[in-house]
Amino acid sequence: MKLLTFVRENNYQFGVVTEKGVLDVESAFMHAPTPNGESVPMTVHEVIDGGEAAVSRLAQFVTQALELVDNDCSYLIDEAKLKLGPCVTHPNKIICVGLNYRKHAEETNASIPQYPILFNKFNNTLTGHGEDIPLPRVSKKVDYEAELVIVIGKTAKYVTKEDALNHVFGYCNVNDLSARDLQLRTQQWLLGKSCDKFSPLGPYLVTADEIGNPNELDIKCTVNGEVRQYSNTSDMIFQCDEIVSYISQHMTLVPGDIILTGTPEGVVLGYPEEEQVYLKDGDIVTIEIEKLGKLTNRLVKENELA
Template identity: 65%
Template sequence: MKLLTFVDQGEQKLGVKTDHGIIDISASVKNGINFDIKTDMMDVISGFKEEVARLQDFIDYSISENKAVFVDEEEITWGPSVTRPHKIICIGLNYRKHADETNAPYPEVPILFNKFDNTLTGHKDEIPVPKVTKKLDYEVELGIVIGKKAKYINVDSALDHVFGYCTVNDLSARDLQLRTPQWLLGKSCDKFSPVGPYLVTADEVGNPNDLSLKTYVNGELRQNSNTSDMIFNCAEIVSYISQHMTLEPGDIILTGTPEGVVMGYPEGEQHYLKPGDVVTVEIEKLGSLTNYFTRE
């Protein structure tokens, strides 16, 4: 199932993309259908597989009875596909070729840092380039969304706790990131984590460790890799984090970026993002996420 959020009169609403179009779930519920389902993205995530099954039954019925309310995909204002995560946890230097391009040794354990919810934004949104950076970089990343509380879980059962996956652009102000040994400042400016357009349930994605990833800047292909190049795979990441903190439904884990970032280019060929640029990051089975960069 492909879930999404869109903004209607200031309210973030749940949508589901189907073969017939995008269904406005709350509007469809109000259209005389007597189903006990959740209409908020975070509630669906917390309900995990059982809630997805109820939602699917509702969608099938509402379409068959001509009671589904659809919205125009070209006209909606997209929200982040995960709206209120308790934690945003990121993994640094997790692709072999990305470590190679930045002349960094492969980490022996996952490198963890965090972002905050001020960084969240959606597909097609405008992102102001902060005045405090001259080196804004893109990073296509596979996002793991937790659906079931996880603590001290082993690798073999780790993916059983995953609700689904999404495309994320882990925007990074390199001059701020590398100013100190702590990366947080360069990762946490406003709207530095576009997420979407969809949150795709784990059953529809299958193996998350074999998905192609790409980044385009103004139509030019900059990143082109596969999650199989990750040093620590998705199950290993979820298990490792769970040994140190409890993962809650709705938590997002950003799993690292492949080679092709601006920072990895030779000096003199580094063309960082600027106002007027258009960046699209895409991941196989998860969709393409586009954002427009403007002046702050």
């Protein structure tokens, strides 16, 4: 399934993408309640927390609701008319893996890491597809980073590599925006990674069963229509199962945690200094990963946002 979050009257609402449009789950339940009164997940986190049973209930409900659709259906919405939120709204943890693509490490003249390089971001960085992202007044070097996100679905502690992907709920796109001048000011990267709205997430959270092998996905970033990054997740140094297992050896992963798995070559930082042109007011960045849709955002001067 493809799940999304949209905004109605400043509140997040939960939707499921179908061939007939986006099913507004809450509205559909009001018009077409389950025959036996079973509960239906009403938020993306209720689905994630509920695991396979919640996914199954939701899938059955969507099928039932679509069977009752008529010409005046109010709970099917044209996706183009929706304001989307981050597809995971309240992760307990946002964990990031740095320098995790071989060619990206090479372009930045960095050594291939022996262990995953981990850092974190915070919920203030989350936003959705289509939202404007402020260019911080304190930075002149904001860079794009196309990345695959792992969304945890089951509590994971000391899990093996072989079992790791059984703890994954699904996957989505993210643009791990990075203010390079702030990031490289000290040895700690956090400042340059955690500016407001620096993790647009979505447009969809796609369940793992629809993805197959997450390490065989094309990944691309365009800026104003120009391809800047084009690679495949097979170039990861540490693959998704290794990442989940490694992190779980050191901290407990819980449902709804998200892991940003690193970016391929083609970032501005990887160009010779004289050729580096960082993101500017009006630039439109699109992240596209195979099977996960397109995530598009516009960069704007911070003082132009309301």
